[in-house]
Amino acid sequence: MTTTANPLALESQVCFALSVAARSVISAYRPVLEPVGLTHPQYLVMLALWEHGALSVRRLSELLALEPATVSPLLKRLEALGYVTRERSSRDERVLEVALTESGRELRSYAETIPGTMMQRLGMDADELRELHATMTKLIAAARPAD
Structure with a gap:
């Protein structure tokens, strides 16, 4: 077996591996989320709301690292x-607040089964996923532009 030192080899590019991994993992979530009618981006919104409670669209966008214009259509579908x-804040009508309905709160019990299901689908245990998450968090921080 010969190894070429081609710095432009597709298989050796971090960006390529991340792109394929992201598409593959999101695809693996699809059949798990379909029974409750959620897409992966909508699931991320729900995770933020289950964790933090009612949020402004701006704060939700910050948590998800998305532009408010990207979050708005997700909220409309949810x-x-x-x-x-989605309601205007009584304190500041410029602020649009998002809150869970009773149905949204009840969905959490199903969502609590998703991490275990995904560990099985991905063939990874909790320690492996924690290590991967730590590496990805480090990569995200390194790739973010300096303020």
Whole structure:
């Protein structure tokens, strides 16, 4: 077996591996989320709301590292599914607040089964996933532009 030192080899590019991994993992979530009508981005919104409670669209966007214009259509679809409400803040009508409905809160019990299901689907245990998460967090921090 010969090894070439090609710095442009596709298989050796971190960006390529991350891109394929992201698509593959999101695809693995699809059949787990379909029974409750969620897409992966909508699931991320729900995770933030289950963890933090009601949030402004701006704060939700910050937590998800997405632009508010990207989050708004997700919220509209979640509202149509009956999982969230969107209302103007009584303190500042410029602020749009997002809150879980009773149905959205009840969905959490199903969601609590998802991490275990995904560990099985990915063939990884909790320690491996924690290590991967730590590496990815380090990579994200390194790739973020300096303020």
